[in-house]
Amino acid sequence: MMLKFTAGANLSSKALSKFMSADARLPTMPAVAARLIELRGQPGVELEELSQLLSSDPVIASTLMRYVNSPAYLIGARVETLDRAVVVMGFKAVMDIALTLSLTQAFVGQQGKGLNYNLFWQRSVYAATAVRVLGRAVQEEAVDELFMAALFQDIGMLALDSIEPDLYRGISADQRSHRAFYTAERMQLGVDHATIGSRLLEQWGLHSRTVQAVRDSHNSGRDCDDTFSACVIASGALADFFIAEGRDEAFRVVSSQMYRLFTIREPECKQILIRALAEIRGVTDLFSGVLPSAITGLAINVPDTAEDLRAEQGNDSVDNVTGPKNFLSIVENAGLSCADVDIDGLVSRAAFENSLKNSFKMLKRESISVVFVSINNLRALEKSHGEKVAKLLLRVVGRKLLENVRVEDFATRYGDSFALLLIGSGSEGAELALRRVVDVFVDARYTIANGEKVALSLNVGIAGQSALLRYDSHQAMLDAAAQSLALAKRQGAYAIQSETPDSHLASLQAAR
Structure with missing residues (x-):
């Protein structure tokens, strides 16, 4: 690909002639x-x-x-x-x-001429991984786009290394000083890699916000009022902290920049670094097939530094905490002490709710249903027979539910209730499937350690939608399913209550 520059670009005449020549080619899209x-x-x-x-x-x-x-x-x-x-x-x-x-x-596939490619990609991966943590802390929603912008903020260095093979050869052997690259580019070419990289990404058709953030990535950020761009600016300092293996001077630089850009103080900055390190350890799964030689050196000596930070900070968190969802007051039993029981096959709550939100947006031509299954007497059984029995009975119900869902469905747990997301099933199909599950428990008795036999009392609430009849939001579906569960409980043990968007609307109007 030939790099093209629009009229009026702030480049020296030497740089313009060089980069507009036929030799200035990069990989095609x-x-x-x-x-x-x-x-x-x-x-x-x-x-x-x-x-x-x-x-x-x-x-x-x-x-x-x-x-x-x-x-x-x-x-x-x-x-x-x-x-x-x-x-x-x-x-x-x-x-x-x-x-x-x-x-x-x-x-x-490119071969470095004067640039250390392994170090280049390591810094890029550090920046991209750390910026996701920072983005969540400062409430920037587009964290995956941030990841891409931070990863490619220095892509212009690859272009310059390809076009000017001697440009980076004079820089120190380990090439750990990123400022040295910027200085050499400006002195020798009159242009920096942020400008070159932003032009390349612009020609490739990336989002204008990403292009602008890459263009501004080496600015001081003093006058930056855009959170997205500010995060990308900060990502370089975050990456340099890990490149410098957590040395004190690197921390002073990154903490100063975090305060200048976001008024984030040292304790919060340390927590962001700790969380970034945790994510760096897992990022090898993303890049192992693409950058195998670069990622093998990630965070070799940083863990000791992170342990020091963790010892200073304790368990404080900078993550955003959202308020309780309406449906939780109905479906979750906060008094249950066996909340930590693991059941293979269940997804986390966050994954369940995220999958529901994504399904609601993406599967507009398909029926989907949200189902809550409550074990009404589990807390009483826990009080009378102990936590071990309650855990065992939770697993019994959980496994029976998982036996009746397909690979494309999702299941999670809220206290003494289970939640299911059934893809391709409306309220009628969901009710048929759950009736089979509930019927298993009507006459079933479970023998516990003292020989006593106990029964489980279940109720089910369903909210289903079709391509033609939809709820206003995924949250409305959750609330409708929780309300259905509450109605089912009033009807007695083993009752199932199902709602569709029109019946849900009618019930809300009647309540008014």
Whole structure:
């Protein structure tokens, strides 16, 4: 690809003539990346279309599967299919990550001339991983786009190394001083890699916000009022902290910049670094197939530093805490002491709610249902027979539910209630499936340690929607399912109550 510069670009005449020459060529846009960029701009992209595109690149497909099952997503149950991975991660996240991988592959085959490519990619991965943590802390929603912007903020260095082989040869052997690159570029060419990189990403069709953030990535940030760009600016200092193996001087630099950009003080800055380190340990799942030689050296000596930070800080958190959802007051028994019981096959709450939100957005032509299954007497059984018995009975119900869901469905637990997301099933189909489960427990008795036989009292609440009859939001579905559960409990043990958007609306109007 030839780099083209619009009239009026602030480059020296030497740089202009060099970069507009026919020799100034870079890798062309990969076909998968080009199609992903097209899809990002199209409303109503179908799940099947995106999955087929991702499947056409085995490296991207396998990497996404490793990544969605890595600690980065903390799902809890293994994701086995690409369709399910897209539902868990969401369209935008999948597109951003797949685009990142595709564009990275375009550069990986290049041989460094004066640039240490392993160190270059290590710093890029540090920056991209740390910026996700920072983005969450400062409430920037587009964390996956931030990841891409931070990863490619120095992509212009690869271009310059290809075009000017001697440019970086005079820089110190370990090339750990990023400022040295910027200085050499300005002195010898009159242009820096941030400008070159932003032009390349602009020609490749990346989002204008990403292009601008890359262009501004080496600014001081003093006058920056855009959180997205400020995060990318800070990501370089965060990366340099890890490149410097957590030395005091590197911490002073990053903490000063974090305060200047976000008024984040040292204690919060240390927590961000600790959380970034934890994510760096898991990022090998994302890049192992693309950058194997670079990621083998990630964070070799930093863990000791992180332990020191952790000892100073204790367990304070900078993550945003959201308020309780309305449905939790109905479906979760806060007094249950066996809340930590693990059941293989259940996803985490966060993964469940995220999958519901993504399904609601993406599967507009399919029926979906949210189901709550409550064990009404579990708390009483725990009080009379102990926590061990309660855990055993929880597992009995959980396994029976999992036996009756398909690989594309999701299940999680809220206290003494289970929640299911049934893909492709409306309220009627969900009710039939859950009736089979509930009927198992009507006459069943379970023998506990003292020989006593106990029964489990279940109720089920369902909220289902079709392509033609939909709820206003995924949260409305959760609330409707919880209200259905409350109605079922009033009807007595083993009752099932089902709602659709029209019946839910009628009940709300009647309540008024």
